[in-house]
Amino acid sequence: MDKLVIQLLNESRERIYTRWMDEMERVRDEHRLQSITDRAYEETNQELFEIIYTHIEQNVHKPTDRMTEFAEHLMKIGWRLSYITQGLQNFRRIILAIILDANQSNEKVFAMYDEIDRWIDPIVNQLINESAKNWENTVSIQKVALQELSAPLIPVFENISVMPLIGTIDTERAKLIMENLLTGVIKHRSQVVLIDITGVPVVDTMVAHHIIQAAEAVRLVGAQCILVGIRPEIAQTIVNLGIDLGQFPTKSTLFKGMKSALELTKRQMIELE
Structure with missing residues (x-):
């Protein structure tokens, strides 16, 4: 200066x-x-x-x-x-x-x-x-x-994993869900994967399509997918839209889904007195 x-x-x-x-x-x-x-x-x-x-x-x-x-x-x-x-x-x-x-x-x-x-x-x-x-x-x-937090695949039992989904699912997030599912299934040697949509506010045709794609991808790598968290309003929406979710099991709660997953892996829940 x-x-x-x-x-x-x-x-x-x-x-x-x-x-x-x-x-x-x-x-x-x-x-x-x-x-x-x-x-x-x-x-x-x-x-x-x-x-x-x-x-x-x-x-x-x-x-x-x-x-x-x-x-x-x-x-x-x-x-x-x-x-x-x-x-x-x-x-x-x-x-x-x-x-x-x-x-x-x-x-x-x-x-x-x-x-x-x-x-x-x-x-x-x-x-x-x-x-x-x-x-x-x-x-x-x-x-x-x-x-990393939006679509985690969590192993809860041997050969059983859960993916809790919360919030809106768009195309970008659907891609991340698919990647995490396939990577996690192989990494954790999962035989059954429970996709929990309890926290997904709206399930429309696009969301259902992404979920079906994810379930099909899981089947191709040798695991089975169970969709849980089907609330009454979600079930009604799926029926009104004519969406076919018959390709894989669905359960209303995570508890019921876990019970089915245990049965598929030749285990069961037993109540202790």
């Missing part, structure tokens, strides 16, 4: 700090930070101000590790990145006012303000880009985790 700009900013540091803190107090309401104590908010603003001035002194045109860590920490505890970017924008406006107050020539004013722009804009842009990358990475990780 131009030495004249740095000199002017250092000479006006206290004035800039006072005006900047006043501006940042107004930012508090916009970013819903009323729950933050006055002391904590003031200390955070002081730290950000010091980071900005460190950038000035070092003539850095991108976020330093200190600013990046500061931004990541605030976002982890619920602050918005726009708090920092707006702080930089406020700093820009105050600097312009200070430069104008210095009675510099128009040519110098424009040159100095252009210098400030070329210093602040790359910092703002990189902070936003880094935040976007972190957000995309977080969403990607969460998506994978949800997919």
Whole structure:
């Protein structure tokens, strides 16, 4: 950064700090930070101000590790990145006012303000880009985790596994169900698989088609599928739609399905006195 700009900013540091803190107090309401104590908010603003001035002194045109860590920490505890970017924008406006107050020539004013722009804009842009990358990475990780949890095949007895389904089944999830079923049947050496649709709110033609496909795929790898969790309203819907589920057994509850699965594997439930 131009030495004249740095000199002017250092000479006006206290004035800039006072005006900047006043501006940042107004930012508090916009970013819903009323729950933050006055002391904590003031200390955070002081730290950000010091980071900005460190950038000035070092003539850095991108976020330093200190600013990046500061931004990541605030976002982890619920602050918005726009708090920092707006702080930089406020700093820009105050600097312009200070430069104008210095009675510099128009040519110098424009040159100095252009210098400030070329210093602040790359910092703002990189902070936003880094935040976007972190957000995309977080969403990607969460998506994978949800997919892994959305269609688990759980071995409950030797040769018997259960796949509980909860929520809406779309084409993408149906594909995941098929993959987990086939992989799990082979991995757990399942002879019987119970698909529990108790938590599926709606069973329409498309959902039924996906379930039938999954059951057929399980049969082709040498296991049998039992569909459980057929509630009365689901049964009525299946009948009204003319969906044929006669290719594999169906049971109203997981308990009844488990009893059938045990019988298919030559075992039975026995009540103990």
